[in-house]
Amino acid sequence: MTSLNTHSDPLILEMRSITKEFPGVKALADVSLRVKAGEIHAICGENGAGKSTLMKVLSGVYPYGTYTGDIVYQNEVQEFKDIRASEHAGIVIIHQELALIPELSIMENIFLGNEPTKRGVINWAEARTRSTELLARVGLREDPDTPIKEIGVGKQQLVEIAKALNKSVKLLILDEPTAALNESDSQHLLDLMLGLKGRGITSIIISHKLNEIEQIADEITIIRDGKSIETLNVKADGVDEDRIIKGMVGRTLESRFPDHEPKIGEVLFEVKNWNVGHPQIQDRLVCKNSNFFVRRGEIVGFAGLMGAGRTELARSVFGRSYGRFISGHVYKDGKELQLRSVRQAIDAGLGYVTEDRKSLGLNLLDDIKATTVSANLRKISKNFVVDANKEYAVAEEYRKSLRTKTPSVEEGVAKLSGGNQQKVVLAKWMFTDPDVLILDEPTRGIDVGAKYEIYGIIQKLANEGKAVIVISSELPELLGLSDRIYTIFEGAITGVLNKDEASQESLMKLMTSARKTA
Amino acid sequence: MNALKKLFGGNTRQFGMIFALVALIVFFEIFTEGRTLTSGNVINLFNGNSYILILAIGMVLVIIAGHIDLSVGSVAAFVGVCVSLFIRDWGLPWYIGVLMGLGLGVLIGAWQGFWVAYVGIPAFIVTLSGMLIFRGANQFVGKSNTIPVPADFQYIGSGYLAEFGPKTGYNNPTMLIGLLAVAFVIFSEIRSRRNAKKLGAEVPEAWVMVLKLVLVCGAILYATYLFATGRPGTSFPVPGLILAVLIIVYGFISSKTVIGRHIYAVGGNRHAAELSGVQSKKVNFLVMMNMSFLAGLAGMIFVGRSTASGPFDGVGWELDAIAAVFIGGAAVTGGVGTVIGSIIGGLVMAVLNNGLQLLGVGADLTQIIKGLVLLIAVAFDVYNKTQGKKSIVGMLMKNFGRSSEIKADETTQTKEVISRGI
Secondary structure, eight states: OOOTTOOEEEEEEEEEEEEEETTTHHHHHHHEEEEEEEEEEEOOOOTTTTTTHOOOOOTTTSSSSEEEEEEETTEEEEESSSSSHHHTTTEEEEEESSOOOSBHHHHHHHHHHOEEEEEEEHHHHHHHHHHHHHHHHHHSOOOTTTTTGOOOHHHHHHHHHHHHHHHOOOOOESSOOOOOTOOHHHHHHHHHEEEEEHHEEEEEEEEEEEHHHHOOOOOOEEEEEEEEEEEEEETTTOOOHHHHHHHHHOOGGGSOOOOOOOOSEEEEEEEEEEEEEESSSSEEEEEEEEEEEETTTTTEEEEEEESSHHHHHHHHHTTTSEEEEEEEEETTTEEEEEEOOOHHEEEEEEEEOOOOIIIIOOEEETBBBHHHHOGGGGGGEEETTTTEEEEEEEEHHHHHTOOHHHHOTSGGGGGHHOOOOOOOHHHHTTTTTSSEEEESSTTTOOOHHHHHHHHHHHHHHHHOOOOEEEOSSHHHHHHOOOSEEEETTEEEEEEEEGGGOOOOOHHHHTTTTOOOOO | OOHHHHTTTTTTTHHHHHHHHHHHHHHHHHHHTOOOOHHHHHHHHHHHHHHHHHHHHHHHHHTTOOOOOOOOOOOHHHHHHHHHHHHSSOEEEEEEHHHHHHHHHHHHHHHHHHIIIIIIHHHHHHHHHHHHHHHHHHHHHTTOOOEOOOOOHHHHHOBBBOOSOOOOOSHHHHHHHHHHHHHHHHHHHHHHHHHHHHHHOOOOHHHHHHHHHHHHHHHHHHHHHHTSSTTTOOSBBBBEEEEEEEHHHHHHHHHBBHHHHHHHHHHHHHHHTTTTTOOOOHHHHHHHHHHHHHHHHHHHHHHHSSSEEHHHHHHHOTHHHHHHHHHTTTTTTSSOOOOHHHHHHHHHHHHHHHHHHHOOOOOHHHHHHHHHHHHHHHHHHHHHHHSSSSOOOHHHHEEEEOOOOHHHHHHHHHHHHHHHOO
């Protein structure tokens, strides 16, 4: 690898065989990335492929010494201790969740941590002149004194870029910059990136929106399962979306799911005319007259865009743990249930695995065994006294059957990888022995190998005659796993498709329109 | 080093506290020229601190659940004055007075628990208000006077066990309690070891268990000896006995029962607990109610010991109890803490107080020292966690032998835990 100076275009950054491990997971294995000076370089990959981890290594979030491999930046091997060190070198990362303080003004945010001072006192006059300049450069027409909370996400994104420019950025990294933006804001941002390129600033963009990448990127590096697969030159290789997808997926859809022969029985669980109001906003419905049913042994998918009301529907059914209940009926085995609390829902045979494992699903202070039994303490207690021996035995049993990777069940759940944490959460709900199990984004933040195992567990639960509901943002996952898929748009169920009639296109159509099917 | 860890079940924090307590006792024993470990002083120490330790038991549960209770001193004083008046003015027998005092504590706790759990007002505010209300109520009801209590009521605050049986030269009931405690410790250790073995869990070598038992039983027997050889008529004090019963009961509740699990769950992650079917409001209510119940008990013990109720009883107790809990390893944000840890934390403070007093150090310096001890104990804990939970012994050995590298992801993950945990 002595190619440093032999290329016609000089490299600004070369990451050489970066390997980064977390307990139980190899997040990055021998990843290489070569970015030419002055280009826009895109990184593509599925969720959990390792894109963000790679950028965290680059920006010093994971400091030097915690990974192996070299970062060569501007012809020197760098050893960043923290984000400050990488910023000092001119590498600025803008995360998907913006790091702005809502109460402070645009100007104060731009200069936060980098205030222009004169003898220790902030020189606001200079700050104002410079922020006006910076705002003009990013094309944001706003008074620098406007509080951040009063401008939209698109404009906030521009403030972040202005903040980066103020730090004399040489390499700008944008993690999913357009994920939360509308069409015109996205276009403005992309134009801005091209403008910055004209001024000699190199950018790395991570995005799922392949059409945007095709539009602005010069080169694309594809990462899959923690490995760098290939680097494509957009013009020379004639890259289009299909070509990128082929690199990202790298295998046929079928092989991502274990074989499964569904054994579907009669209707087990049914929700009728379900209406739920928003917890804070009066007169706003998060579930609008929803009807659905699940049969014994069936895996039913719920597809919808972010904020469509999938989680709200599931949690309101699960013991009214979300929103204001307005009206509706829940039936199991034809009998109506009254589910006023989570306790009642669990007792009635419902289980709900949350999408937000860390803040809603786990007590990160607990160990595996305490977590496993936490939703069904009664089963292992006598006279309100918990039998520690039974607790250990139960946890051990699930550790073996779900193949959770851990030294022992007395390990803290905070130490486990995402996939193993999810297995512990699944064990917790399997131990309540539910007839109806709702899984909200069951594979979020989990690596591909563990996903496959989780799919296997879900299918096994269905085969045991349970009714399983899977909510997911990943359409391939729903298509591969579900026997039937409901689509939700703005709180209303807009359609239902059988496995054989569903495709990404047909689902997407229903997920983005209020069209009601008969 | 590993053996030491095994000795204390890998709980380095608890080990650290026990170690600090023993070191403190040894330190004062040397520098007070043997005046620390005398029967009289040890009995005094227990009598004078039992009410704070009782408060610490309730407080640790409150803090585990993620709350705080600033009203305990005022509640204790209010219950104390009411009971004194029941007995003096209404002529009730002392035991009815005690029962009514406990009932009053429960009522006050229900009041505070209602606001915290069902209205959702932070416990800090509710109990700050309670601190003012019940201090005022104490002075209003007692007209800011001192109200004496009869001798039989004083038994719960400063009484001793009645002597019985043959003349052995030791106090027989104290000896009996000590021997029962030793028997219980041995029995339970052997049983838990057998159970762990049966489940196939890893158990430490036999000599580790024997050594642990020898150390623990030795300590119990030595304490028994101290209590049993006081001047005639003294024994293990009654408040100490009440405290011991409470430690056993609450230690059991917090670690072995369903409600105990629920307290930790609510404090650790309220939302996750609720989505697992835990009724967090009920848990919060019970925890706050229990605190005032124990505060009432502590107030009565204090009145019994000081022979009268006064307008400034219990001033500053809440801070002593809270300090004991945090020295004992609880986390400000909830979810972490143990009853036994808090008791050890409280004893560290008590021994410090007592020893400095024996050395003739003034109240001013004593406060400064206690303040620093609190800070250092918690700082030590935070440091330990950021270092990937290393043991004290490990830290002492840091510069010897193999260097211990910290894995990066471990630190980032523990940081996550700490940002919630401390």
